[in-house]
Amino acid sequence: MRIARILGTVVSTQKDERLKGKKLLVVRPINLDGSDRDDYVVAVDTVGAGFHEKVLIVGGSSARMAEGNKDCPVDTAIVGVIDTIDFTTPEK
Amino acid sequence: MRIARILGTVVSTQKDERLKGKKLLVVRPINLDGSDRDDYVVAVDTVGAGFHEKVLIVGGSSARMAEGNKDCPVDTAIVGVIDTIDFTTPEK
Amino acid sequence: MRIARILGTVVSTQKDERLKGKKLLVVRPINLDGSDRDDYVVAVDTVGAGFHEKVLIVGGSSARMAEGNKDCPVDTAIVGVIDTIDFTTPEK
Amino acid sequence: MRIARILGTVVSTQKDERLKGKKLLVVRPINLDGSDRDDYVVAVDTVGAGFHEKVLIVGGSSARMAEGNKDCPVDTAIVGVIDTIDFTTPEK
Amino acid sequence: MRIARILGTVVSTQKDERLKGKKLLVVRPINLDGSDRDDYVVAVDTVGAGFHEKVLIVGGSSARMAEGNKDCPVDTAIVGVIDTIDFTTPEK
Numbered sequence: 001m002r003i004a005r006i007l008g009t010v011v012s013t014q015k016d017e018r019l020k021g022k023k024l025l026v027v028r029p030i031n032l033d034g035s036d037r038d039d040y041v042v043a044v045d046t047v048g049a050g051f052h053e054k055v056l057i058v059g060g061s062s063a064r065m066a067e068g069n070k071d072c073p074v075d076t077a078i079v080g081v082i083d084t085i086d087f088t089t090p091e092k
Numbered sequence: 093m094r095i096a097r098i099l100g101t102v103v104s105t106q107k108d109e110r111l112k113g114k115k116l117l118v119v120r121p122i123n124l125d126g127s128d129r130d131d132y133v134v135a136v137d138t139v140g141a142g143f144h145e146k147v148l149i150v151g152g153s154s155a156r157m158a159e160g161n162k163d164c165p166v167d168t169a170i171v172g173v174i175d176t177i178d179f180t181t182p183e184k
Numbered sequence: 185m186r187i188a189r190i191l192g193t194v195v196s197t198q199k200d201e202r203l204k205g206k207k208l209l210v211v212r213p214i215n216l217d218g219s220d221r222d223d224y225v226v227a228v229d230t231v232g233a234g235f236h237e238k239v240l241i242v243g244g245s246s247a248r249m250a251e252g253n254k255d256c257p258v259d260t261a262i263v264g265v266i267d268t269i270d271f272t273t274p275e276k
Numbered sequence: 277m278r279i280a281r282i283l284g285t286v287v288s289t290q291k292d293e294r295l296k297g298k299k300l301l302v303v304r305p306i307n308l309d310g311s312d313r314d315d316y317v318v319a320v321d322t323v324g325a326g327f328h329e330k331v332l333i334v335g336g337s338s339a340r341m342a343e344g345n346k347d348c349p350v351d352t353a354i355v356g357v358i359d360t361i362d363f364t365t366p367e368k
Numbered sequence: 369m370r371i372a373r374i375l376g377t378v379v380s381t382q383k384d385e386r387l388k389g390k391k392l393l394v395v396r397p398i399n400l401d402g403s404d405r406d407d408y409v410v411a412v413d414t415v416g417a418g419f420h421e422k423v424l425i426v427g428g429s430s431a432r433m434a435e436g437n438k439d440c441p442v443d444t445a446i447v448g449v450i451d452t453i454d455f456t457t458p459e460k
Contacts, residue, residue, distance in 0.1 A: 001097065001300070001319070001350070001351055002316075002317065002318060003286075003318065006307075007124070007179060008177050008180070009177070009178045010095075010148065010172075010177055010181035011174070011175045011176045011177070011178060012148060012162050012172040012173060012174050012175055013173070013175055014139055014140070014141075014147060014172065014173040015139060015148065015171065015172030015173065016138060016139060016158055016159055016171040016319040017159065018157065018323050018363065019171060020293055024093075024148070024172075025340070026124065026177060026179075031285070032302065032316055037352075038340050040123075040124055040165070041093065042093035042094060042095065042148060043093070043336055046292060047290055047291060047292060048290070049290075051152075053141060056286065056291065056300070056318060057159060057286060058349045058350065059351050060152050060153070060336050060337060060351050061152065061153045061154065061245075061336070061337045061348055061429075062336075062337065062339065062340060062348070062349050062351040063154065063349065063351075064154060064157070065294065065340070065347055065348055065349040065350075066292055066294060066349040067292055067293065070158055071157055073138075073150045073154050073155065073157040073158040073171045074093070074150065074152050074154055074157075075093055075150050075152050075154040075155075077349060079291060079292040079295060079349045080286075080288040080290065080291030080292065080295060080300075081288060081290040081291065082133055082287070082288050083287045083289055084164060084287045085285070085287070085302060086284050086285045086286075086287060087283060087284035087302075088284070091318060099216070099271060100269050100270050100271035100272070101269070101270045102187075102238060102264075102266055102269055102270075103238065103267045103268045103269070103270060104264040104265060104266050104267055105241065105265070105267055106232070106233075106264065106265040107231060107263060107265065108230060108231060108250055108251055108263040108264060109251065109262030110249065116185070116240070116258050116260050116264075117272075118216065118269060119272070132186075132215075132216055133185065133186065133235060134185035134186060134187070134240060136259060139191070148234060151338075152245070153244060153245045153246065153429075155246065156249070160268055163248040163249055164246075164247055164249055164251075164260060165242045165246050165247065165263045166185070166242065166244040167231075167242045167244050167247075167252040170220060173187075176225055191400070191455060192452070192454050192455035192456070193435065193454045194371075194424065194450055194453055194454075195450070195452045195453070195454060196449060196450050196451055197416055197449070197450045197451055198416070198417075198423060198428040198449040199415060199424065199435055199448030200414060200415060200435055200446060200447040201435065203447060203448060206423070206450075208369070209402065210453060210455075212411040222440060224370075224399075224400055224437050225370065226369035226371065227369070227370065227371060228384070239411065243371075244428050244430075245337075245428060245429045245430065247430065248430060248433065248452070255433055256433055257426045257430050257432075257433040257434040257445060257447045258369070258426065258430055258433075259369055259426045259427050259428050259431075259433065267430060269377065277392070277409065277410040277411070277442070277443055277444060278408075278410060279378075279408065279410065282450055288449075289385070290374070299401060307408075308375070308394065308408055321383055322384060323383060323384060324382070325382075332380060332392070334376065334441045334442065334443045336428050336429060336443050337428070337429045337430065338431065338440070338441050338442055338443040339441065339443075341386065341440055341441040341442075342441040343384055343385065343460055353441060355383060355384040355387060355419050355441045356378075356380040356382065356383030356384060356387060356392075357380060357381070357382040357383065358378055358379070358380050359379045359380055359405060360379045360382055361377070361378055361379070361394060362374050362377045362378075362379060363375060363376035363394075364374050364376070
């Protein structure tokens with residue numbers, strides 16, 4: 001999975017039946033320091049993510065395992081909203 | 093999924109039985125500002141996209157979930173025609 | 185799918201049982217202007233492609249959907265011989 | 277599979293039901309000399325790896341074959357802790 | 369599939385149950401002229417390949433189609449030992 005931020009919404013009327021009702025968002029993968037990567041992907045939001053939030057995206061066939069995506073022609077899905085990334089090494 | 097534009101048609105007589113009757117289009121992924129990426133892919137059109145339209149393409153095994161592609165040797169499919177991409181942040 | 189040209193044949197005696205009898209070809213993906221890409225892949229030929237022909241290759245799990253590849257450890261297959269690519273925009 | 281080292285933990289409250297209870301770690305693929313690659317991925321830890329350990333990560337649908345990941349929207353999993361990499365050529 | 373050469377062995381005690389007993393090799397993809405690519409991957413050897421041999425590796429879900437890898441968390445497998453690559457164009 002990768003970390004991304006939401007850029008916008010894709011509006012499409014003429015599309016596969018199984019994409020109807022799905023929220024198609026344009027997301028941009030980001031680096032761990034929060035900077036943008038020079039890339040983007042269109043993902044189906046399955047967790048009700050809000051704009052400006054950092055999200056977790058899953059790719060490939062596993063995107064079809066996300067809630068509501070079974071058997072859908074979807075290769076990327078938003079499966080989580082990220083609260084924080086903790087880089088602190090835990091003490092033992 | 094990615095956004096692409098249609099460049100042309102692939103004509104192939106000698107091909108896998110399950111590709112017969114399928115519309116094979118050469119598409120070029122584009123950036124969010126509409127500029128071309130230095131890449132291309134051959135995709136099966138499953139939504140009747142027209143030339144010059146921006147389309148949504150899906151890759152990998154999920155391309156076989158697109159209408160009519162079940163069990164076909166297809167790794168990329170056009171699954172939507174894009175009307176607009178809305179980058180406006182919604183008000184809350 | 186991508187467009188490639190055939191470079192040669194891979195000869196392997198010691199191999200997975202399910203690869204026996206399969207024609208393993210080295211192919212090079214090409215650009216749309218016919219120039220070579222700096223890459224190659226080994227693909228199973230499933231359509232009887234000839235040397236010097238441009239072929240259509242499919243990757244990932246979909247390569248196993250090509251004729252004769254069911255349940256085989258194959259991630260790329262040649263599924264078509266390309267006659268032409270038509271870049272002319274059709275009139276409406 | 278690739279070799280990576282663990283950088284931190286992703287904390288996410290709002291996420292897919294099937295990700296609940298899973299340990300989401302940020303890992304960085306490394307080169308064979310131990311140096312960092314300029315990349316990262318979020319992986320589900322399935323073997324109880326500790327921080328500072330070198331781990332083996334698996335990607336794609338095979339990440340769902342790891343212990344506990346069946347049918348989960350997961351595309352990368354940690355499936356081993358690496359003790360050593362032996363570059364010595366065995367004698368015959 | 370790609371062509372690679374074997375660099376070494378990965379030793380891992382703490383790992384997924386389904387990886388137990390599998391031979392995990394570090395392999396480096398090579399170019400067609402035999403030179404190294406700047407990359408590596410950890411692959412499960414399923415054909416008893418020897419060190420210094422050129423091997424055929426398969427990636428993605430198809431790696432699970434290799435002998436003994438069914439339902440295993442494996443994304444790359446060695447499925448053949450390469451004798452030669454024949455670049456000679458056959459006469460007709």
